[in-house]
Amino acid sequence: MNFKNKTVLITGASRGIGKATAMAFAQKGAKVGINFRNNLKEAEKTLAELPGECHQLFQQDISEKDGPEALIQRFVDCYGRLDILVNNAGISIFHKIDEVDFEHWTHAWENTFKTNLFAVSNLCYWGAKAMMKNGGGRIVNVSSRGAFRGEPTKPAYGASKAALNSMSQSLAKALAPHKIYIGVVAPGFTETEMAAITLTPAERENLLRESPFKRMAQPQEVAHAILFLASDGAEYSSGTIIDVNGASYLRS
Template sequence: MNFQDKHVLITGASRGIGKATAIAFAEKGAKIGLNFRSNLEAAKETLAELPGEGHQLFQQDISEKEGAQELITKFVNHYGSLDILVNNAGISIFHDIEEVDFEHWTSAWENTFKTNLFAISNLCYWGAKTMMESGGGKIVNVSSRGAFRGEPTKPAYGASKAALNSMSQSLAKKLAKHNIHIGVVAPGFTETEMAAVTLTPVERENLLRESPFQRMAQPEEVAHAIMFLASEGAGYSSGTIIDVNGASYLRS
C-alpha cells in the first residue's frame, strides 16, 4: 500500500490504535495530522516517532459541536486537502445498571454518544464536504466488537458503536457518487498503554481466554485493517465492517 504524500487526519492519535495508525501511514509516505484533546506530551512523543516529514499536531476537543468544523478547517488550511479521515477517538464509561445512580447513568449515555457518535457524525459531515470539493476521499471509522456482542457494564458504549456502524453504512451509500468511500474497523480488546495500566490480572486473564489465539489484538493489527480500507484498491469495499477480534466473537 502506497500513501505517498496523502494527507491523513487521525483523531485520538496520541496513543494506542491512533498512534499505531499514524506510524503505519507515515511509513508509507503519508503526511499525518495528529488530533488530540489534552495530552500534549503524549502527542509530541507520537509526532517525534513518525518517519518522514510534514506531520502536524492539531489540538481540538471534537466532542464540542464546533470542534469538528474547526479541526477540518485547520487541517485543510495547513495541508490544502483532506485525502483520508480516520475517526479513532472514543470513550468508554462504566455504568453498570445494578450499581450506578440515575445521574451517573444518564451522564454516561450523554457523554458517550457525544464523543463516540455525534462528534464522528460531525467530522464525517465536514470531512465529506471537503472531499466533495476535491473529487473524493476515504473515511474510516473505528467501531468495536461491542457493537455486536453487547457491553453489559457499558451499554452506552456498545449502543454508540452500533449506531456508528449504521451511520457509516448509510453514508457509504449516499457518498459513493462523490467518490467518497466509507469503511469501518471493529476491534476486540486491544493491547494498548491504557489497558496495561487499568486491567487487573484477573481481567487480563479473562480477556486472553476470549480468543482462541489466547491474546489480545495489537494496535498495529487494527492499523493494518484501517490502512486496507483507506487504500486505493479497496474502493469497492465501501460499507464494509472488518472485525479484528481474533475470532473472539463471530457474527453471521
C-alpha cells in the first residue's frame, strides 16, 4: 500500500488506535492531520514521532455542532484537498441500567451518540463534500464488536456503533457514484495506553480468555485494516465491515 502525497485526516489521533493509524499512514508517505480534543501534550508527542513531513495538528471538539465543518475546512485550507478521512474518535460511558439513576442514564445516551454517531455523520457530510470537489476519496469509520455482541454495561456505546455501521453502509451506496468509498473496521478490545490504566487484573484476565489467541488486539493490527480499506484497489470493498477481534466474537 502506497499513500505517497495522499492527505489523511484522523480524528482522535493523539494516542491508541488513532496514533497507530497516523504512524502507519505516515510510513507509507501520506500527509497526516492529527485531530485531538484536549490532550495537546500527547498530540505533540505523536506528531514528533511521525516519519516524513507536512504533518499537522488540528485541535477541535468534533462533538460540538459546528466542530466537524470547522475541522474539515481547516484541513482543506491547510492541504488543499482531503483524500482520506478516518473517523476514529469515540467515547464510552458505563451506565448499567440496574445501577444508575435516570439522569446518568440519559446523560450517557445523549453524550455517547453526540460523539460516536452525530459527529461522525457530520464529518462524513463535510468530508464527502470536500472529496466531491476533487474527484473522490475514502472514508473509514471505526466501529466495535460491541455493535454486534451487545454491551450490557454501556448499551449506548453498542447502539451508537450499530447505528454507525448502518449509516456507513447507507453512505457507501449513496456516495459510490461520486467515487467516494466507505469502509468500517470493528475492533475488539485493543491494548492501548488507556486499557493499561483502566483495566483491573481481573478484567484483563477475562478479556484474554475471550479470544483463542489469548491476547488483545494491538493498535497496529487495527491500523492495518484501516489502511487496506483506504487503499487503491479496495474500491469494491466499499460498504464492508472488517472485524479485528481475534475470533473473540464471530458473527454470521
